[in-house]
Amino acid sequence: MATPAASAPQSFGDWFDARAKAEKAFVRVRFQVDLDGDDRDDDVACYVFETPKEWVTTAPVILVGLATGERFALRGQGLGPGFAECPRSLLPSTMNPLKILLIEMSAPTGFRAEAFLRFDKKGPLLTSSRTLDQRHIRIVDLVRQEAELISFEASNATPTDGGDIDSGQESPPVRSSAMLASGTKVPAPPAPVWPSWGQKDWAGFSDANLKVQWLRKGDGVTLIATLQDDHPVPATDTRVKAILAADHLELWWREWNAGSARPVRLGVARTADGKPVATWLQPPDRKDTPLPPVRWTAPDRMEVDLPISWIRGRTPAGTLPSDLEPPSERTELTVAFSDNDGRGPETLLSTTPKRPDGETFSFLFIAEPDCPFPRLSKRVLQWVPVSQGTTLRELVW
16 A cells, blocks of 8 residues: 655645634735745744733744745844834845845833844845944944944934934044855955044055955865055065064954953065965963964965964943844954064054954854855844744743
8 A cells, every 4th residue: 555645735825824813813914025045935924912001012023934844933022122023124235235024123211223034945044234322323234344333422312212312422433344254155255444543544445455254164164365465575484573574464352361352463475485474473471372374375364263262252241132142152352463664564454443452353153054144143032943832822931
């Protein structure tokens, strides 16, 4: 006797329609958009339930059903004290070539936030975020690899109370790169750089240029730096003085120990015969720390391998937990290219507009292996996988 063929799993649409009808859920949003890049539409729905109080509903629950069969629920608090609202999709644009799920969050205090998400079979990936409270606006865009912080002391109004932000005292924006270390085999495009010193001697990117890209490889990251210089100056030997007098790359990061941090500074150059040379310009606290592997893969391109444990950041006491789910990480790290003319530094290009000094850093976001973007923390939007037997009501947060 022939074995009966296994029935195909119920589609998201059929499953959700049946659940919503049986449980009397109110569907507020329903649409389709490709959120994982496989050129197939994925399902998005947002629903609420009425409560015993008239005209009051439960907090919205957002469901994402991938065409590959995986399903996820997002609900509750988001990037801070704000609660999630029903989402909308963002189509590709000149600013962002990806299809994105935008989830907005708000709180009675005036706090607002936005999370811009993609998905894979394991859950949501964070591509960008924006938060606004009574003192700051923070923007991180991992597609453009830019970060911006605006601080203000409002005398008569804040941007969250309906007043005019211009009536307060707004500080100039603090910008930096938000570099992305992809967990795939393809690095993200180069991160933004600025002339942070010697701008009067800099004739533009044809004079000197730095392109910074990163890849995650297991428990480490690899910097891929492309240097362009109209007048290359190699190191005459391996001494620190010779490296500083030559065109060289510098990497800055913080080393944490017993709750305090100290800057670490690595210098990398090459000799006239193409030999890579590296030195600690500001060494780690641990005296026996070896120099990391350095390779010149082309006359204008070098690679530096760094263990993530060396550069790992720290969440200061009293702050919110990280928005990223391990092994995704965020840390502070600056990359700089010192363009020398043979007599000394001429121009410094770096991933911060301000000259690196061990106090001001750009960001490095590290995706988990096989992922293009870092994964959103499960603490954010309390997201969980959803099985075929899950009810809609049990997902209410």
